[in-house]
Amino acid sequence: MIEIKNIIKAYNKEVVLNIPELTISRGEIFGLVGNNGAGKTTLFNLVLDLIVASKGEIRNNGIVVSQSEDWKASTSAFIDESFLIGYLTAEEYLGFIGELRGLNKTDVEHFIAGYADFLNGEVIGKKKFLRDYSKGNQKKVGIVGTFLGAPDVIILDEPFANLDPSSQFKLRKLIKDHAAQYGTTFLISDHTLENIADVSSRIVILEKGKVVKDVLKSTTTLQEIEAFFKPVAEPDLV
Amino acid sequence: MLRSANFGKSLATTILIGFLALYFGILFLMLGFAIPKILADEFPDADLVSKFNSFLLAYFGFDLFIRQLMQGLPTISLKPFLVLSIKRSRIIRYLLFRSALNFFNLLPLFLLVPVFFSTVIPAHGTAMAIVWLVALIFVVLFNHYFSVYLKWRFNETNNGFYLFVSVFIGLFAANYFGIIDFKAAFGQLMDLLLVQPFLLLGFPILPLVFYFLNQSFLKKKMYLDLLEGAKKDETVRDFSWLSRMGDYGKFISLNIRLIWRNKRPRSQFLMTILFLGYGFLIYKDTGHGVPDVMFVLGGIIMVSMFTAVFGQFFPAWHSKYYPLLMAQNIRMKEFLQSFFVMNAVVCTVYYLCTLPYAFMYPKIVYVNLAVLLYNIGVNPYIIFLFGLNSSKSIDLDGSAFFNYQGVGASQWLISFPLFFGPVLLFYLVKLVAGAVGGYLVLGLLGLAGFLLQPVLINYFSRAFLKEKYTLIKNFKHS
Numbered sequence: 001m002i003e004i005k006n007i008i009k010a011y012n013k014e015v016v017l018n019i020p021e022l023t024i025s026r027g028e029i030f031g032l033v034g035n036n037g038a039g040k041t042t043l044f045n046l047v048l049d050l051i052v053a054s055k056g057e058i059r060n061n062g063i064v065v066s067q068s069e070d071w072k073a074s075t076s077a078f079i080d081e082s083f084l085i086g087y088l089t090a091e092e093y094l095g096f097i098g099e100l101r102g103l104n105k106t107d108v109e110h111f112i113a114g115y116a117d118f119l120n121g122e123v124i125g126k127k128k129f130l131r132d133y134s135k136g137n138q139k140k141v142g143i144v145g146t147f148l149g150a151p152d153v154i155i156l157d158e159p160f161a162n163l164d165p166s167s168q169f170k171l172r173k174l175i176k177d178h179a180a181q182y183g184t185t186f187l188i189s190d191h192t193l194e195n196i197a198d199v200s201s202r203i204v205i206l207e208k209g210k211v212v213k214d215v216l217k218s219t220t221t222l223q224e225i226e227a228f229f230k231p232v233a234e235p236d237l238v
Numbered sequence: 239m240l241r242s243a244n245f246g247k248s249l250a251t252t253i254l255i256g257f258l259a260l261y262f263g264i265l266f267l268m269l270g271f272a273i274p275k276i277l278a279d280e281f282p283d284a285d286l287v288s289k290f291n292s293f294l295l296a297y298f299g300f301d302l303f304i305r306q307l308m309q310g311l312p313t314i315s316l317k318p319f320l321v322l323s324i325k326r327s328r329i330i331r332y333l334l335f336r337s338a339l340n341f342f343n344l345l346p347l348f349l350l351v352p353v354f355f356s357t358v359i360p361a362h363g364t365a366m367a368i369v370w371l372v373a374l375i376f377v378v379l380f381n382h383y384f385s386v387y388l389k390w391r392f393n394e395t396n397n398g399f400y401l402f403v404s405v406f407i408g409l410f411a412a413n414y415f416g417i418i419d420f421k422a423a424f425g426q427l428m429d430l431l432l433v434q435p436f437l438l439l440g441f442p443i444l445p446l447v448f449y450f451l452n453q454s455f456l457k458k459k460m461y462l463d464l465l466e467g468a469k470k471d472e473t474v475r476d477f478s479w480l481s482r483m484g485d486y487g488k489f490i491s492l493n494i495r496l497i498w499r500n501k502r503p504r505s506q507f508l509m510t511i512l513f514l515g516y517g518f519l520i521y522k523d524t525g526h527g528v529p530d531v532m533f534v535l536g537g538i539i540m541v542s543m544f545t546a547v548f549g550q551f552f553p554a555w556h557s558k559y560y561p562l563l564m565a566q567n568i569r570m571k572e573f574l575q576s577f578f579v580m581n582a583v584v585c586t587v588y589y590l591c592t593l594p595y596a597f598m599y600p601k602i603v604y605v606n607l608a609v610l611l612y613n614i615g616v617n618p619y620i621i622f623l624f625g626l627n628s629s630k631s632i633d634l635d636g637s638a639f640f641n642y643q644g645v646g647a648s649q650w651l652i653s654f655p656l657f658f659g660p661v662l663l664f665y666l667v668k669l670v671a672g673a674v675g676g677y678l679v680l681g682l683l684g685l686a687g688f689l690l691q692p693v694l695i696n697y698f699s700r701a702f703l704k705e706k707y708t709l710i711k712n713f714k715h716s
Contacts, residue, residue, distance in 0.1 A: 048565045052707045069703070072567045082714070083562040085492070087499040087634065099488045100567045129499065149567075 001026045001153060001185045002047060006056035009042055009209075017042045017209040019056075024187065024202075026152070029179050031200030032189040033225060038206040040189040041079065044155050047187065048077050060153060076101075076146035077155035083142055086131030090123045090141045093130055094148065101149030108148070115144045118170045135162045143171065147178060154178075155187040160195045168195060175199045193229070197222035259341055263348055270352030277357075287361050287370075287432065290353060292425030298377055301346065303406060305385040306399070309342050330456045334449060338382060346378050362432050369435040370428070376441035383448035390455055489576030490583070496555060500634035503548070503555065510543040514588070517595045517602075528599065530673040534664045534680075537602070537609035538657055540592045544584050545613055546656045549621035552577060557631035557713035564706055570699040574622060578691065582614045608681035612660050615687030620659070622698040624652045626705050631713040 002024040009017040017039040024030045032040050045051045047058055049065040057064050060071035076097075077083065085093055091112065098108035112124060123137050130138055139162050146154045159175075160168050176199055178184055190196045196203060203221060205213035205228060213228060215221060277286050350371060358367040392398035413420045431437045497503045520536040521528050548555070553573075556563060563573060589610040595602045663683075664676040671679075687694070702709075 048561075050561050050564060050707070050710055069569050072565070072569075075565070077565050079561065079565075082559055083565070085559045085562070087495060088492075092495070096488060096492060097566065102567075 001028070001061060002030075002187070003059040004043075004047075004056070005058070007043075007046060007053050007058060008055040009039070009046060009051070010054045015209055017046070019043070019209075019211055022204070022211060022214075024185060026185055027179065027183045029175065029186040029188065029199055029201045031196040031203040032187065032206060033191070033193060033196055033203065033229075034189075034206035035229075037208075039209040040206055041157055042209075043206070044077070044079060044157050044187065044189070047155060048075070048079070050079075071153075074152040075155070076148070076151040076153070077157075078139075078142040078146050078159065079155070079157040081138060081142075083145075084130050084138055087129050089127060089129060090119075090133075091125075093141060094145055097145045098148050101151070103149055111148060112144075115147075115174075118167065118174055119144065120167070136164060136167065139163060140167065147174075150178075150182045150184070152183075153185045153187070156189075158190050159188060160190050160192050168192075171195075172199050193222060193225050197225065262345060266345055266348035267352065270349040271356070273349075273353055274357045285361075286357050288425065288429050290357065291428035292422055294374070294377075294428060295421045295424035297346075297349075298381060299406075299410070301342070301378075302381050302385060305342055305381065306388065306402060309340065309385055309389070326457060327453075330453055333456070334383075334386075334452055337386060338379065340382065343378055343382050346374070350374055366432050366435060369438050370432060373428070373431055373438050373441045376445055379445040380448065383445055383452055387448050387452050387455065390452070390459075486572075486576045486579045489573070490580045493555075493576075493580055496634070502632070502634055506547045507544070510547055510588075513543045514540055514591050516540055517592065517598075521595065521598060530668060530676070531661060531665055533599070533602065533605045534609060534676070535657075535661050537592065537606040538613070538660050541585055541588050541606055541610050542613040542617060542656060544588060545581050545617050545621070546653055549581075549617065549656065550624075550652050551628070551632050552621050552625045553709070554625075554628045554630060554632045554713070555634070557628075558634070560713050561710055564710065570702050570706075571695055574695050574699055574702065575691075577621075578618050578695065581618055582688075585610055585613050605677060608677040608684070609660065611682075611684030611688070612680040613684065615684030615689075615691075616660075617656055619687065619694055619698065620655050621652070622702070626698075626701055628709065629712040630716040 002022075004019050004022040004024075006021070007017060007019045008015060016037075032043065034040050042051070046053055047060065047065065049058075052066065057066065059065070061074055063071045065071055085096070088096065091108075094112055095105065095108050098104075098111070103111070112119075116124070119140055123133070123141060130141060133141070139159065143156060143159050146156065156175075159171060163171060172195060175186060175188070179186055186199075188196065188199065197217070200217055202214070202216050203225060204211055205225060213225070215224065273290065274286060277284075277289050281289050354367055354371050358370055362370070388398070388402060392402070409420065412418050427437075497507050516539050517536050520532055520539075522532075553560065589606055592606050593603065660680055664680060667679045668676040
């Protein structure tokens with residue numbers, strides 16, 4: 001689905017991302033972890049063609065993202081608050097995204113009803129603009145927005161951050177269910193290893209712009225990636 | 239940070255504002271020196287001080303109005319102070335005192351001090367003159383604290399400003415038509431002060447009242463939940479019917495929400511409506527009929543004010559969510575076309591609004607039609623051309639007047655081709671082919687631009703795609 005070839009991103013000759021080859025197949029839930037500055041958001045921005053690569057190319061469904069806009073019809077993303085429109089209410093925002101993805105008003109209403117539990121009744125029907133919502137609720141609306149119209153690829157940058165604990169659990173389930181139902185390819189990054197280990201089918205660790213670990217999920221994945229990030233290998237207490 | 243695109247330009251803007259301040263300062267100073275002579279020439283027999291006094295209220299009234307439009311509110315970022323061990327009243331006092339050191343409070347002194355030395359002292363002696371000057375300084379302070387208080391209040395309500403304008407116009411009309419002569423009354427009060435100096439004791443009352451009103455208002459508002467609570471009260475109007483307008487409807491409805499729900503575009507939009515009255519100023523018959531160029535200029539200003547005001551910040555109005563627009567399922571072409579269509583729709587409405595002027599001059603029907611076509615078919619491309627270089631994001635909640643946030647060189651320059659381009663073109667064609675030829679060229683150019691829209695929009699969407707990364711970066715770092 002997503003093919004990354006010889007991608008190098010450098011700012012003033014300082015290489016921040018260097019991936020010779022990485023292919024994410026259709027239906028994969030691709031979890032990306034790494035410390036701050038590892039290049040996670042840079043990678044997502046490159047896939048979305050929001051920044052320009054210094055070298056190499058990225059294909060989304062066979063389309064080179066920097067040469068055509070055709071991939072936009074099958075891709076949705078929520079990276080940060082610049083993916084929200086502050087002066088719209090939650091319904092209007094979802095309605096706008098829905099229209100962009102070719103859904104009509106009733107489709108969108110029906111769709112929103114399906115996420116009532118995740119949105120938790122605090123978000124819908126509030127006659128309040130998104131700019132006045134809390135960070136967590138803003139994020140929920142943004143995430144739900146990416147699901148609209150069942151795109152083939154959904155990219156979420158740190159979707160679990162700022163969410164309350166119950167919402168984190170609900171989101172895990174939503175992502176897994178959505179992928180199972182539509183065969184969606186997810187690209188997700190996060191700092192909470194448990195969430196990533198739970199939802200992903202494949203986990204990649206980035207460090208200083210390079211892929212240092214690339215594993216399919218197994219029962220020991222969480223321990224493996226935890227071990228990677230622990231500063232010193234300390235013996236378990238149990 | 240130095241990589242911020244803001245860095246160089248905000249310096250340039252500061253320098254420009256500095257120059258403007260200097261310019262007005264010098265202008266007022268010159269006026270201050272010239273006034274005694276002007277008054278002596280105009281009213282050779284009158285008491286000059288008394289004559290000057292009789293004009294003061296007009297000045298202060300105008301001052302009050304300009305302040306509403308241009309003076310900024312005294313603000314500091316409150317959050318960091320609220321948790322420190324500084325008393326709230328002290329923060330407020332600092333805020334209000336500091337606000338008095340305002341350019342708008344200094345400006346009248348440039349005018350008053352020369353008159354004080356050249357006219358008032360010789361006529362009434364130093365002591366009385368000082369009483370006179372101090373009283374006027376109190377009036378300036380009243381204007382200041384009154385304006386600030388009104389502005390706080392207007393920030394809370396939607397219609398306050400329009401109420402103010404109506405009351406202001408009402409009082410002005412009452413004075414103008416001689417129903418009540420406020421101007422003379424104030425002049426007489428100042429004359430009386432020069433005879434009865436103890437009246438000075440009354441002058442501090444009003445400024446003090448408004449100082450304390452400000453203080454109590456701020457005291458009540460200085461809690462975080464209240465500051466934030468005020469924001470939530472906006473009315474959420476439903477514009478969903480607009481989405482039924484077909485393919486461009488969704489963008490047009492987004493733009494209408496943008497305009498209506500954000501302070502800065504809303505005030506700018508209301509300003510474009512005020513400009514519809516511009517015809518009364520510009521269509522002036524000087525005895526030889528109105529020059530053709532004036533018809534073109536008047537038409538272009540009234541019909542395309544909206545284009546200029548919104549075009550100057552295209553696409554920066556959408557800067558806060560530009561990445562969303564670039565990553566979502568929208569083609570660049572649709573994005574540009576939607577601006578093109580919206581501009582055509584809105585400007586046609588503005589054209590219809592200018593038609594009543596045809597009762598004054600029937601030719602306005604076709605002059606403005608030529609201008610409208612030009613504005614629909616040519617000006618959008620100029621806006622796209624300048625928009626490719628936009629480098630600053632726009633803070634939608636800022637004030638519209640004298641707000642230089644997000645203004646770069648291209649925003650200063652763009653009004654020249656938009657307004658004066660067609661006027662100049664008309665003027666040149668008129669020299670060769672006469673006025674009708676000029677109107678025809680404007681209209682035909684517009685029509686050509688309209689018909690070439692598919693080709694030209696394709697060209698610009700490629701250009702905008704090429705500049706996409708730069709625009710995203712610039713909007714993010716400003």
